[in-house]
Amino acid sequence: QSALTQPPSASGSPGQSVTFSCTGTSSDVGDYNYVSWYQQHPGKAPKLMIYEVTKRPSGVPDRFSGSRSGNTASLTVSGLQAEDEADYYCSSYAGSIKIVLFGGGTKLTVL
């Protein structure tokens, strides 16, 4: 099973919005609601930002939102702030083979 596909980099200015994509297949992203997004700052542990495609854990700002269309999930960060600069990873359950897949990550630069 291949990893999910994410663009390696993205950028935006403070206050703008940026959207990351995460492309899988009909056997993972397109078939299960267990899609998550994680934020990771350098040298730190990942932090859960979105789970089950669209849900936000308590404490995550509503500037972060998730969605899905077909086999592609997306994370949108609106009102960009300097502290949003980090790596973002998507993950999905591949239920037919009972494994979890991660994307390669997108590095967000806040200009």
Added chain:
Amino acid sequence: EVQVLESGGGLVQPGGSLRLSCAASGFTFDGFAMNWVRQAPGKGLEWVSGISSGGSTYYADSVKGRFTISRDNSKSTLYLQMNSLRAEDTAIYFCAKDLDFFPRGFDHWGQGTLVTVSS
């Protein structure tokens, strides 16, 4: 406060073995699935293995047959027994708690323990 703390990493020769531990606190350990996720130096995240609250186990193809995940609910501790280690297993290994069942989402992570496989 929920905490998970990994230990057991270190330097091991190719073909060797290592056992990682993850001590959990601040939540009812036996009610939650747990996972191991690794990150090679300068690379992305890779899910390694998961275990449900009931003890069902799941593995990535890259470690199946070599790694064994287990849990001791009486000690609130998660383990990863790693055998036949290869250079490509070199990574920081994170312990990650699931929201509840596997794999709803990993909501608490430890700081990781570094495993280096080298001669």
